[in-house]
Amino acid sequence: MLWIHPVFQALVTIGAFYVFYLGLQRFRSAHLGHRVPFDWKSHVFYGRLVIIGWLLGLVMGKIAVNQELGTMGIFADHNQGAMVMTPLMLIAYVSGTYMDRHKKKRKGLPLVHAGNNVLLLGVALYQMYTGWIVVTNFLLN
Ligand code: HEM
Numbered sequence: 001m002l003w004i005h006p007v008f009q010a011l012v013t014i015g016a017f018y019v020f021y022l023g024l025q026r027f028r029s030a031h032l033g034h035r036v037p038f039d040w041k042s043h044v045f046y047g048r049l050v051i052i053g054w055l056l057g058l059v060m061g062k063i064a065v066n067q068e069l070g071t072m073g074i075f076a077d078h079n080q081g082a083m084v085m086t087p088l089m090l091i092a093y094v095s096g097t098y099m100d101r102h103k104k105k106r107k108g109l110p111l112v113h114a115g116n117n118v119l120l121l122g123v124a125l126y127q128m129y130t131g132w133i134v135v136t137n138f139l140l141n
């Protein structure tokens, strides 16, 4: 049970970099004038999958800690990282869904979406780092 969350979240985080790679093609064509195609459907599909995956993973982490230790919020840095990710995930999902439903040429909202999601990826990397410390100190000990 304790291994499900770290393995699952690590895989989802790798998937997030693919979603970012797809989004980057949009950024290049919209802002840098590069003539590159943007796989809109895949970006939206896998983007949703990543956000839902991270949220499910968050709940699995909470349940695992609660079952094992009878309490939550033990791994302070890692837990705080998840609390920072939660609003960023909501902004990513809501802004992405809005732009998908109401397609038009725009500059501002895609930039907000991109900035928010670069931050989100950064915190996810921080989660990999703090999560790895939990793995070595708690799971492997
Ligand atoms: C980890 C998750 C995600 C990352 C890293 C990401 C990243 C990006 C980036 C870098 C862009 C280019 C923005 C620009 O041109 O300034 C973009 C555009 C876009 N993203 Fe995402 N995204 C994510 C999740 C999502 C989700 C969940 C959805 C939809 C439900 C979505 C829908 C869109 C759409 C529709 C655009 C094109 C907007 C436009 O140019 O009009 N994204 N994304």
Ligand code: HEM
Residues within 6 Å of the ligand: 001, 002, 003, 004, 005, 006, 007, 009, 010, 013, 054, 055, 057, 058, 060, 061, 062, 064, 065, 071, 072, 073, 074, 075, 076, 078, 079, 081, 082, 085, 124, 127, 128, 129, 130, 131, 132, 134, 135, 139
């Ligand atoms: C990417 C690599 C990650 C690793 C290696 C990792 C590792 C861990 C480990 C070992 C635990 C203890 C429970 C268990 O073993 O199931 C844990 C708990 C937890 N993780 Fe992660 N995690 C990662 C990513 C994430 C992400 C992306 C989130 C948030 C979206 C997250 C949120 C949490 C939360 C909320 C807990 C419970 C903390 C507590 O109540 O003290 N983790 N994580």
